[in-house]
Amino acid sequence: MGMETRSFPGNVDSLDPLRDCIGELAQEAGLSKKSTYNLKVAIDEIATNIILYGYESEKIEGTYRLLSEITENELIVILEDDAKPFNPLENELPDELDLSVPLEEREIGGLGIFLTINGVDDFSYDFSTGKNRNKFIMKKA
Amino acid sequence: MAFKIDSVVAEPVATLTLVGELDSLSARVFQTEIEKLTTRSITTLVLDMEKLDFMSSAGLRVLIFSKQKIGVGLNIFIVKPQELIIDTLEKTGLHHSVTIVDQYPV
DSSP states (O other), X not given: OOOEEEEEESSGXXXXXXXXXXXXXXXXXXXXXXXXXXXXXXXXXXXXXXIIIIIGGGTXXXXXXXXXXXXXXXXXXXXXXXSSOOOGGGSOOOOHHHHHSOGGGOOOSSHHHHHHHHHSSEEEEEEETTEEEXXXXXXXX | OOOEEEEEEETTEEEEEEEEEEOTTHHHHHHHHHHHHTTXXXXXXXXXXXXXXXXXXXXXXXXXXXXXXXXXXXXXXXXXXXHHHHHHHXXXXXXXXXXXXXXXXX
């Protein structure tokens, strides 16, 4: 059983086709409309971090890969990149108190990671052989 | 899907219609439209989201930016957001700081 791999350029123009790919995979896996949307948000958020902080701010032109596999019970998606190590789970997440703060007093960080973790059945990260791997698992309905 | 934004300003109300998908690329366009409003006397920002199909945290950040740049007293009305976008607003607590309506004027 192999994973399917697609490659995307490390710029924000790739987000739209990336979400389209996720839509196709989710449909193939038979995910609900809500799960599909939540997975799109999660993937979009992590890909945005890779692009903005891994590549663009470092002035690196690179690519990132979308690896996917549909098993009996799950859709497994991995975003893999060659930028510097970045573990999204080490970011401080907003807690309930932060999320109740009015808009005008909000810090603007952390929301993307919060939506990622909140929206998928499992999220994990590892760095090995020079690659960041962000793994997302959605259980089939 | 491509993102489109249409802006109509009739002081003190600014109405922005957002169509398509709001990600970190299109949020730049949205933010530019908000920046243009900072020189006007705006107290009410109406965001028509009926045809907005996707919004990431980049869109949420522009909402936060709006209130911080245009003014703390700014009233933000979100017109007819899709259910999954309402979910995002609720999860992140932003629904406390905006008013979700079916139409504007209410």
